[in-house]
Amino acid sequence: MIKKYAGKTCVVTGAGSGIGRELALALARAGARLAISDIGPVGLDETQQMLHAEGVQLHSQILDVSDSAAIYAYPDAILSKFGAIHQLYNNAGISGGGRSIADTPLETIQKVIDINLMGVLHASRAFMPHLESSGSGILVNISSLNGLVAQPNVAIYCTTKFAVRGLTEAIRTDALFSGANLQVVVVHPGGVKTNIAKAKEADLAKMTPEEREQALKVLSVYEKKFLTYPADAAAMDILNGVAKGKCRIIVTPQAKHLDRLARLLPASYPKIISNATKRIQRKLTSKA
Numbered sequence: 001m002i003k004k005y006a007g008k009t010c011v012v013t014g015a016g017s018g019i020g021r022e023l024a025l026a027l028a029r030a031g032a033r034l035a036i037s038d039i040g041p042v043g044l045d046e047t048q049q050m051l052h053a054e055g056v057q058l059h060s061q062i063l064d065v066s067d068s069a070a071i072y073a074y075p076d077a078i079l080s081k082f083g084a085i086h087q088l089y090n091n092a093g094i095s096g097g098g099r100s101i102a103d104t105p106l107e108t109i110q111k112v113i114d115i116n117l118m119g120v121l122h123a124s125r126a127f128m129p130h131l132e133s134s135g136s137g138i139l140v141n142i143s144s145l146n147g148l149v150a151q152p153n154v155a156i157y158c159t160t161k162f163a164v165r166g167l168t169e170a171i172r173t174d175a176l177f178s179g180a181n182l183q184v185v186v187v188h189p190g191g192v193k194t195n196i197a198k199a200k201e202a203d204l205a206k207m208t209p210e211e212r213e214q215a216l217k218v219l220s221v222y223e224k225k226f227l228t229y230p231a232d233a234a235a236m237d238i239l240n241g242v243a244k245g246k247c248r249i250i251v252t253p254q255a256k257h258l259d260r261l262a263r264l265l266p267a268s269y270p271k272i273i274s275n276a277t278k279r280i281q282r283k284l285t286s287k288a
Helices: 018-029 041-053 068-082 106-133 155-178 196-206 209-226 231-243 253-264 269-287
Strands: 009-012 033-038 058-062 087-090 137-142 182-189 248-251
Touching: 009 018, 009 068, 018 033, 018 041, 018 231, 033 041, 033 068, 041 058, 058 068, 068 106, 087 106, 106 137, 106 155, 106 182, 137 155, 137 231, 155 182, 182 231, 182 253, 231 248, 248 253, 253 269
Parallel strands: 009 033, 009 087, 033 058, 087 137, 137 182, 182 248
Antiparallel strands: none
């Protein structure tokens, strides 16, 4: 695996925590040069200190992936330091809260689209010429379990993650058609221990104290029960899959099972998942 990454310049967005941080650390240990970014300065600084301890060559900067101008300027900053860019891991994303599409405010819808979809689209466009010219380019876009199946009350998140899947498959098809020297990969993580569920806590400020207390209890139980797969293991699954030349990587047994369900029962799976979610929510509420 190390040969795939040693001496390569690898870019990781959303590197301030979770899968992004663990990808950066694993790439550093494999001998890569790193360019990391995140919108949160605290998390990014923590990752930067961890990477310095690994002795890696590093470029680090604050980046809002919803700012298209900043994204298109980003490759030049990396090229000025390293001279080439070999791999891009589009990892930055947010959850958008737990609501149906009808109940999600328009400003939230736009924000999630701008970060989860347009951020990936713009970064892919900005970096692809440099990936291709490197001679061994790799583009990795992080979708989700919810790019394989829909679940209740995460409508806009599902929308963007299905779109990332479609975008990545379209880019790969274009690359194959044109003969571009580019490996294009879409990743579907399941219940990984990351901070993305914490984004739902932004909705808590709009609740009454009683509603907030109950929601926090349910969220705590949900994270302990379902977000259990270690982020470092997820990162290694991704890098091992990329090294093997895979174009589609599904992380966690949970995601693999639900992918099979959606492929076997495409018309029926929404009802199955909806009913299962209702049962789970009742159990979580009773435990909370």
